Amino acid sequence: MxxxxxxxxxxxxxxxxxxxxxxxxxxxxxxxxxxxxxxxxxxxxxxxxxxxxxxxxxxxxxxxxxxxxAELLSTETAAARRAEPGDVAGAVHALVGDYEHMGDANFRWAASADRIPELAEVLDGARAGHQRWIAEVFGPDLPDTEGDRSRAVVALHAATDVYTWKLLRRDLKLTRSETEKSIVDLVVGILKGTDR
CATH class of the missing domain: 1.10.357.10 (Tetracycline Repressor, domain 2)
Incomplete structure (x- = not known):
């Protein structure tokens, strides 16, 4: 029994x-x-x-x-954005692939966050995760000094944010390939600018 x-x-x-x-x-x-x-x-x-x-x-x-x-999306995002540290083109390709899957929803949630406090908290966690991804993937090319490193991470966040993807892909109607090239150009420009 x-x-x-x-x-x-x-x-x-x-x-x-x-x-x-x-x-x-x-x-x-x-x-x-x-x-x-x-x-x-x-x-x-x-x-x-x-x-x-x-x-x-x-x-x-x-x-x-x-x-x-949000927890499930975070797990999916981490898996979708896997890239070798220092591989800018590979990282941007993975990022844009993730945005192709969930970027519109991400943008809709961000637009609703002003009215719905719990969404704002979820998005704050997503932003922190995005910055960890930036530090991991672009880490080998980031400046050594803390202030320069912080500025570079913020600039890279702007270059790789869902809003940038939306602007390029949805508003300016670029192809996925053109969007990736544009984001790679932004990232490379930021990383080269930190060498000065």
Whole structure:
């Protein structure tokens, strides 16, 4: 009997994890396609095939869902942006690939952050992660002195930010290849400028 009870508890726990993951995956897809305000707990429940109450039982609130989706996006971003330190073209190619996947959603969340404080906190974490990526990928080419290094990281952040991608790709209607070349030019210019 103990074996059956243990198996039943394990199966139930596995089912809870699978349900939570299904909810987060559905919310992830909805947030990539729609504005934050347009994604409701009801639409998340419907897309994941569970009840509204089940979403609340697993993630407590829309904020809980957002934080779980942000964690998933952070993991995806880290995997998508892998590049060899010092390989500017490879890093920018990975970055633009990531923005092609989630840049529009990132921009929509940033636009909503002024009205929704919890989104501002999520975006602050994303910005900090972006600066860590910059320091890791461009680190070998950054200046040694702290002040110069900090200025270079800020300039590189501006050159590689989602707003820059949006300006080039969406507003100026450049191709992906042209966008990558433009961002590489900006990055190389900043890195060469720090040699002075």
């Amino acid at each position: 103990k074996t059956t009870r243990s198996y039943t508890q394990t199966a139930r726990a596995d089912g809870k994890v699978a349900t939570r993951e299904r909810i987060i995956a559905a919310a992830h897809d909805l947030f990539l396609e729609s504005a934050y305000e347009d994604v409701t707990l009801a639409t998340i429940a419907s897309a994941s095939g569970v009840s509204h109450q089940t979403v609340l039982n697993h993630l407590d609130s829309k904020l809980g869902v957002v934080l779980a989706v």
